[in-house]
Amino acid sequence: MNVTVLGIGLMGLPMGRRLREAGFAVTAWNRTQEKALRLASHGARVAHTAAQAVRDADVVITMLENGDVVDSVLFGQGVAAVLKPGTLVIDMSSIRPAQARQHAARLGELGVPHLDAPVSGGTVGAEEGTLAIMVGGDSSAFERALPLFKALGRATHVGPHGAGQLAKLANQMIVGITIGAVSEALLLCARGGADVGKVREAIRGGFAESRVLELHGQRMVDGDFIKRAALTVQLKDLRNALSTAAELDFEAPVTALFEQLYASAAEHGFAELDHSALFKELARRNGM
C-alpha cells in the first residue's frame, strides 16, 4: 500500500518512520523540504510538491499545523485535483470540526473518501506508536485505515465526519479544565498553610486522581512551567471548542470561564509557558 504523508514536522516525522517500519511504502512531502529528507534515511521517497507526492497514493495522511493549512495543501496546491478517485485522505491534524466536515464534503464530490483522525499523546506517543486516534467518518473508510492506525496507536471510531475533531476538542477541554481544578485547589491549600506537595500526595489514588494531578500537579508543586504543551495552544483549543459550541447552539459555561482564565494568563506574561502555568495566573490574581 502506497502511503503519502503531507507534513513532516514534530509529529509527522515519527509517524512516517513508524509506517515505514510497519512495511508501508511511504512518500513524504513537507513545505520546507529538509524536514521531509529526514524520512529518506528510513526508506521514504521524498517529493518536491504535494501534488507530485500524492500521484500514486492509495492513502494520503495530512499532519499539518491547522485547518487553514490543510485547506491550502488539499485545495490550493492541487492535491485534490490529482488524487485518483478512491484514494483515502486521512487528516490527522487538529482542526475545527466544521472545517473537517467541509473537507469531507468537497473531497466526496471527487469520489475521494475522508477521515478526520486527530491524535492525542504528543511526540512521545508518535515515537512509541501509542497515540490515541479519534476517528470521524464512514465505517468502510475506518476499516480500510485500520492497518495504518495500528502502526501509530489505538484508533477509535467515534462517529461521522467531524466527530474525531469533536472528540479531540473534548480531550482538550477536559485537560484544560482539570488543570484549573488542580491549580485552584492546591493554591487554596497553600494560602491556608498546608504543604502543597503533601496535599497532592495525600489525594492521589482517590477520586481526585488524574493524569493532570500526576503530571501537571507535580509541575505546580515544583514551580516548573517549561513548555511541553503551550498555554497558547490550550487557549486556541478552548476557542475552537467555544466556536463549535456556538455553531451547535450549545451553552458551555465552564469552557467559557476557562477561555477567559487562559486568555488572562497569556496577557499577564505566561504565554510562552506550559498550559499548567494557569496555576501562575490564579496565584497572580491572589497576590501569591
Added chain:
Amino acid sequence: MNVTVLGIGLMGLPMGRRLREAGFAVTAWNRTQEKALRLASHGARVAHTAAQAVRDADVVITMLENGDVVDSVLFGQGVAAVLKPGTLVIDMSSIRPAQARQHAARLGELGVPHLDAPVSGGTVGAEEGTLAIMVGGDSSAFERALPLFKALGRATHVGPHGAGQLAKLANQMIVGITIGAVSEALLLCARGGADVGKVREAIRGGFAESRVLELHGQRMVDGDFIKRAALTVQLKDLRNALSTAAELDFEAPVTALFEQLYASAAEHGFAELDHSALFKELARRNGM
C-alpha cells in the same frame, strides 16, 4: 492501646471493625445505640454516653456528620471535661478547616492534642482499609497516631491544624470540577453527533484520563445517576471551600462557578441524585 470511636455510622462501623482486627481495644459510642452495638460482636465495648466512652481512652476518634455535631459531642456532652490530659483526639469527620483549628485550640488549653484527619475513599475504602487520610496537626501527634492510621489506610501529614480539612476540600473541589469538565465535553460531542461512549473510550489513557472519566464518565454514558456520593454533599463541600476561601481572602473563580452549577442542579430536580448528575443539569440547560 485503648481507642474510643465516637460515631458508628456508615464509616465508623467498618473503621471500628478494622481497628479491632488490628488488635486495638475499642470502645464505641453512637447517639442511637443500636448502631454502636453492631461493633460489640467484633469485641468492642459499647458505652451509654460519649463521656463514659472516653474515660479510659488513650486515643479518641470522632467520625461524625459535620463540624457542629463534632462540636456538640466534644464540648456539649462533657467529653472534653473528662479526657485525661495527653489523650489524643483524632477528628476524622469532614468539617470546615476553621472549625478544626478552633477544636485544636480549645483542646490544647486542656493539654489534649488534636489531629484533623478527614478521609477519602468512602465505605469501600473503610472496609478494605485503603482510605486516603489527610492529616493536619503536630508531627508528634501524627507519629503517635500512625499505628492506628495504618489499620485504616494511607495517612499523609499535610501541615498544621486545619490542613487535613483543607486537603479534603481540595479533593472535593477537584472531583466536583472534573465532573463538570467531563460533562460539558461529552455533551458538546453528543450535540455534534458523536458517539459519547466511543469518545470516552477514545480519550481514556491520554492526558484527559482521570478516575472521574473512568467512573463518573461511565455513569454519564449509561445515564445512571443513582446516588453513590450525593450531589447535595458536593454542593455543601463547594460552599465550605468558598467560605474557607473568603476567610483566607482567596479568589476562587472556578469553585464559584461550580457552586452555582451544582446549586442550579439541586434546584432543578437532581438533588437526590449522584454528583455526576451535574451532567443532567448541563444537558437541561441545553434542552437535551
